[in-house]
Amino acid sequence: MSKAFTKETDAEIEEVEDDTPSPQPTGTKNYITPRGFRALQDELRQLRRVERPKVVETVAWAAGNGDRSENGDYIYGKKRLREIDKRIRFLLKRLEIAEVVEPSQQKNRSQVFFGATVTYADEDDIERTVRIVGIDEADTARGEVSWISPVARxxxxxxxxDVVELRTPAGPQSIEVVAIDYEDG
Incomplete structure (x- = not known):
């Protein structure tokens, strides 16, 4: 039987929604920088005000064209609408539990804390620079690592x-902290 003719129960819908793993360890706070918080808010605003209304308009138009079972615009639109709604729920939950930490307000700038930009050297004297940010804003391509990542920990x-031990899949590695910086404002 086609899935279009079956009714999903609330339990099945709940099961699908709860199937998504949380990127945050249980019992930890969702620390985030002000820039990361604004980025999540901007994405939520874009989804709610621009993307979702466009998809709803397309689905309404496609539904008016008759036979929905073979209507690609309708089928794809409904699928995209579910994806958007799922992402909106995720963003709302993440923003609700977010704890904004302003790195420039850090009093002890001689130690590495959340929001610090750290330059370190590995055992081969290769220097790398990372910025320690929240789980939702980590981007290794830009040198931003989550505060729960092995290098940040x-x-x-x-x-x-200081020389600290970094645990890697290949075994422990010593890294030396070369510089610590906190961006202002």
Whole structure:
């Protein structure tokens, strides 16, 4: 039987929604920088005010064309609408539990804390720079790592000149903190 003719129960819908793993360890706070918080708000606003209304308009138009079972615009539109609604729910939950931390307000700038930009050298004297940010804003391509990542956990609370142990799949590796910076404003 076609899925179009079956009715999903609330339990099946709940099961699908709860199937998505949370990127955050249980019992931890959702720390985020002000820039990351604004980015999530902007994405939510874009989905609610621009994307969702366009898809709803397309689905309404497609539904008016008659036979929905073979109507690609209708089928794809409904699927896209579910994806958008799921992302909106996710963003609302993440924003609700977010704890905004302003890195420029850090008093102890000689130690690595959330929001710090850290330059470190590995055992081969190769220097890398990372910025420790929230789970929802980590982007390794831009040198931003989540505060729960192995490298961030190794660096947290270290000072310039400290040698800390980074646990990698290949085994432990020593890294030395070269510089710590907190961006202003």
């Amino acid at each position: 190794a660096l947290l609370k270290a000072r310039e000149g």
